[in-house]
Amino acid sequence: MIRSMNLLKSSTFAVTRCSRYPIRNATKRWNSVSQRPGSDRVRFPGAIESKFTTNLDFTRPSNKKAMPTYRILDQDGVIVDKSREPSDVSDDHLINMYKDMLSVSIMDVIMFDAQRQGRISFYMVSAGEEGIAVGSTSALDPSDPIFAQYRETGIFKYRGFTPADFMNQLYANKHDPGLGRNMPVHYGSTKYHIHTISSPLATQIPQASGAAYAVKMQNAMNPKDTQRCVTCYFGEGAASEGDFHAALNIAATRKCPVIFICRNNGYAISTPTxxxxxxxxxxxxxxxYGIDTIRVDGNxxxxxxxxxxxxxxxxxxxxGKPILIEAMSYRVSHHSTSDDSFAYRAKVEVEDWKRRDNPITRLRKWMEGKGIWDxxxxxxxxxxxKEEILAAFKQAEKxxxxxxRNMMEGVYEELTEEQKEQMEKLRGIIEKYPDEYDVSEYEGGLDSLKN
Known part of the structure; x- marks a missing residue:
């Protein structure tokens, strides 16, 4: 009986402690929006600002104008609004941003060809979308966490990735921070606060919302000048996944400091928008979802x-609160080296976009107009x-x-008995059939399997 009473008391205390403030706050919120006599609008919690009407009129998307697209430079690299110059960007900074985009473009050509030659297994280019990655990252704080998809090479380049960093990951050699456990172009960097890219579509979006909620709590305890926000990149195809909707809703309702940047490049692999x-x-x-949103010219x-x-x-x-940016662009190249985009779109369409508009050419024209480039x-x-990239390419390949042993390590803090047993068995098989298993290209060779 005494034990039962104690349990009852402890349970009652838990309910009171957890529900006291939510109930009071919920009552307060309801009273502040409750229906009043003669009110001209709905006061239900779900739509507190909706006015009453006697017109039976459905809201039709076709009657609404499309959201405008913000831009500064036109396709010829000329400022559209002559009364406004781009703010807070020096000539040197512009040149560095341009070189970052140029570097990504050159590396894309080299590595695409390398895949075709069988020197790496897979690659994805950023052609036509370099400006989205470099332009956005240049406006973030270096400590802001980033969740990327797989076409944000410019993010890594802007934050400090060297040609060697890229090549080591692409070749999955001993200098690859991921130790060869990821596909090519699945970069990641603790140093630069960029979470490792993963293949499953849209998984990074709810992860970003969760991280932003953690950052929100950290910001509450830190000085104002050290506040951080999370940035998450994805394509419009990823926005068709359920993870996208769950992520935006949780970010909106919990007021998470996260910037969602959608690259709308016209195609989700072979599916047009x-x-x-x-x-x-x-x-x-x-x-x-109640999120402040803007559409911008991604080129x-x-x-x-x-x-x-x-x-x-x-x-x-x-x-803190979430923001959504839709960056409009065009995917100039194939989705990846596993794709042939001319099977689902006309080659003339692609060539037209290459000739007519891309972020590198547009910025170059503007810099030439300013007299800082020629x-x-x-x-x-x-x-x-090109020389730097090729040098890193040749070195990484060697x-x-x-x-x-990295096949076993990294899952637990210490190897389990089962893992040690598996390593011994693997070592025994390789020793028994040395002609079948050449391990000389692996660091440490067979000795790395010793416990």
Missing amino acids: LEQYRGDGIASRGVG DVLAVREVTKEARRMCLEDG EEKEKEARAVL EKRPAL
């Missing part, structure tokens, strides 16, 4: 930078960048692969 959705792009979904690196800078400021207002500097930059 016209077959993916009927709404006004991805931006309209942000509005539906205008200056516009992307300015929008992201303002988004970050807004994101950290009043304790053909001679272009040739020199391309030659230097390096040994990670030690065989």
Whole structure:
């Protein structure tokens, strides 16, 4: 009896402690929005600002104008609004951003060909979308955590990745931080606060919302000048996954400081946007979730930078809130080296976009107009960048692969008895059939399997 009473008392205390404030706050919120006599609007909690009407009128998307697309430079690299110059960006910074985009573009060509030659297993290029990655990252704080998809090479380049860093991952050699456990182009960096890319589509979006909630709690305890926000990148195809909707909803309801950046490049592998959705792009979904949203010209690196800078400021207002940016672009290349895009789109369409508009050419034209860039500097930059990339390419190709024991390590703090037994059996098989299993290309060779 005494034990039962104690349990009852402890249970009652737990319920009171957990529910006291939520009930009081819920009552307060209800009283503040409750229906009043003569009110001209609905006062239900689900739509407290909706006015009553006697008109039976359905809201039709076709009657609404499409959300506008913000830009600074036109396709010829000329400022559209002559009364406004791009803010807070020096000539040197512009040149560095341009070189970062140029470097990604050159590396893409080299590594695409390397895959075709069988030297790496897989690759994805960023052609036509370099401005989204570089422009947005340039407006973030270096300590802001990033969750990328797989076409954000420019993020890594801007934050400090060297050609060697890229090549070591692509070749999965002993210097690869992932120790060869990921596919090529699945980069990650603790140093640069970029979470490792994973293949399953859209998984990084709810992860970003969760991380942003953690950052929100950290921000509450830190000085204002050390506040951080999370940034999450994904394509419009990923926005068709359920993870996208769950992530935006939790971020909105919990007021998480996260910037969602959607690269709308027109195609989710072989599926064009016209077959993916009927709404006004991805931006309209942000509005539906109660998230401040903007659409920007993804081929205008200056516009992307300015929008992201303002988004970050807004994101950290009043304790934090999510922002959605839809960056409009066009995927110039194939989805990956496993794809042939000409099977589902006309080659003339792709060539037209290459010729007519891309972020590198547009920024170059503007810099030439300012007198800070010319053909001679272009040739020199391309030659230097290509030489650096090829040198890293050749070196990474020569390096040994990670030690065989890495197949077992990294899961538990210490190897389990079962893992040790498996290592011994693997070592025995390789010793028994040395001609079948050449392990000389692995660091430490067979000795790495010793317990």
